Amino acid sequence: xxxxxxxxxxxxxxxxxxxxxxxxxxxxxxxxxxxxxxxxxxxxxxxxxxxxxxxxxxxxxxxxxxxxxxxxxxxxxxxxxxxxxxxxxxxxxxxxxxxxxxxxxxxxxxxxxxxxxxxxxxxxxxxxxxxxxxxxxxxxxxxxxxxxxxxxxxxxxxxxxxxxxxxxxxxxxxxxxxxxxxxxxxxxxxxxxxxxxxxxxxxxxxxxxxxxxxxxxxxxxxxxxxxxxxxxxxxxxxxxxxxxxxxxxxxxxxxxxxxxxxxxxxxxxxxxxxxxxxxxxxxxxxxxxxxxxxxxxxxxxxxxxxxxxxxxxxxxxxxxxxxxxxxxxxxxxxxxxxxxx
Numbered sequence: 001x002x003x004x005x006x007x008x009x010x011x012x013x014x015x016x017x018x019x020x021x022x023x024x025x026x027x028x029x030x031x032x033x034x035x036x037x038x039x040x041x042x043x044x045x046x047x048x049x050x051x052x053x054x055x056x057x058x059x060x061x062x063x064x065x066x067x068x069x070x071x072x073x074x075x076x077x078x079x080x081x082x083x084x085x086x087x088x089x090x091x092x093x094x095x096x097x098x099x100x101x102x103x104x105x106x107x108x109x110x111x112x113x114x115x116x117x118x119x120x121x122x123x124x125x126x127x128x129x130x131x132x133x134x135x136x137x138x139x140x141x142x143x144x145x146x147x148x149x150x151x152x153x154x155x156x157x158x159x160x161x162x163x164x165x166x167x168x169x170x171x172x173x174x175x176x177x178x179x180x181x182x183x184x185x186x187x188x189x190x191x192x193x194x195x196x197x198x199x200x201x202x203x204x205x206x207x208x209x210x211x212x213x214x215x216x217x218x219x220x221x222x223x224x225x226x227x228x229x230x231x232x233x234x235x236x237x238x239x240x241x242x243x244x245x246x247x248x249x250x251x252x253x254x255x256x257x258x259x260x261x262x263x264x265x266x267x268x269x270x271x272x273x274x275x276x277x278x279x280x281x282x283x284x285x286x287x288x289x290x291x292x293x294x295x296x297x298x299x300x301x302x303x304x305x306x307x308x309x310x311x312x313x314x315x316x317x318x319x320x321x322x323x324x325x326x327x328x329x330x331x332x333x334x335x336x337x338x339x340x341x
Contacts, residue, residue: 010152013040014160021163031063031167041160042153044123044141050074051137051168054193054203056255059138062168066140070114074140083108083125088135092158093127098146115142122146124157128165134191134205137168170254189263194225196256205259213242214262220333225251227334229258238329239265241276268328269312278305280332282322294332 020037023029031049038047048064048071059075066074078084083104087095097115105111114120123142130136141157191205192214202214202222213219221242228238228251235252250261267276274295281291288302295302306318315321 005152007152010041010156013037014156017041017160018163021160021167024167034164034167035063035065038141038160041156042124042141042143043145044143045120046070047139047141048074049137049139049164049168051170052079052135053255054205062137064140066142070118073110073114074138078110078138078140081108081110083110087125087138088127092161093129094124094158094161095126096154097121097123097125097142118142119144124154126157126161126164128161128168130165130169131162134169136165136170139164170252170259189261191259191261193254194222194229194258194260198226214260221247223334224331225249225258225260228331234258236329238331240331240333241273241280242333244273246273246276271309271312275305275309275312276330277332278302279309279321279325280330282306282309282318283325283330284332285322 017034017037017040020029020034024031024034035047035049038044046064046066048066049062050059050064051062052058053060057079059078061071061075064071064074083095083100086100086104087093097120100108100111120142121144123140125141126139127135128137128139139157193203193205194200195203199217201217204214213221216222221240224240228236228249232251235250237248237250240247240249245264246267248263248265252259267273271279274297277295278291281294286294288299288306291302292299306321309321310317313321313324315324
């Protein structure tokens, strides 16, 4: 690579990084290709892209070229380094090593134990944030050469933060075939982490306001998530009637725990909130009497709802209606359902 490149060269290389990041997010390509493309933006000696795991409170390396001891430092100790707090609150979440104040360098285990013994002269650490403000990971780049302050790579790397965050984000958007999903619901999504321990409290990760039931260890939504996690292969997407809303829950593994992305979606086939509750109960093969007891209504009322469901879905019987709902991923909440007005 030439010793000096024009801004146009660096910007062209940055576009290739964005393309590699898009492939990593949407085509399940590896994060290694992102770092390879990044080497054309900055000629580094070592680099890594890491994801933050809020359940285990550590970073997980997605791709990297650091030796094992340095990778271990990034994964288990970087977030406690005093320099890390400076980076997180820097403009764009990035800080070049040569710009870290000398006094802070002297108190940093990362500088004393890792960078200085290696002869690292420069590089950048960039904290990565999702659009909803969640901290999702960090990019670390190290070189044995000092970068000139006018080097275009210094500015371009900051501009790449959004696409790099998308690669690191465990809650990256995934296609869904849930019926009736309306446009504009992405900004209503919220995320919560469920630790592996049965009675451990869920951990909010960001986004819209969580349904309050997610904060209760014994709430129907929390119990449902625990049951699905234990019985279903993940990732999985389910629909849950909740009050007057239909919630989409996207469940995925993160370490030993589970991350759930929750958002309201439109009710399919013109079904009312109560009809959706009854239909969800049908997916578990419950009788009219059992459904009535769970929803605190009469058996005749349940029978009427089922008649309406069959007509709206244009199916011949309750088994066909249950099969349609199961294909959608419709699930009843655990225990008696919430009251629907």
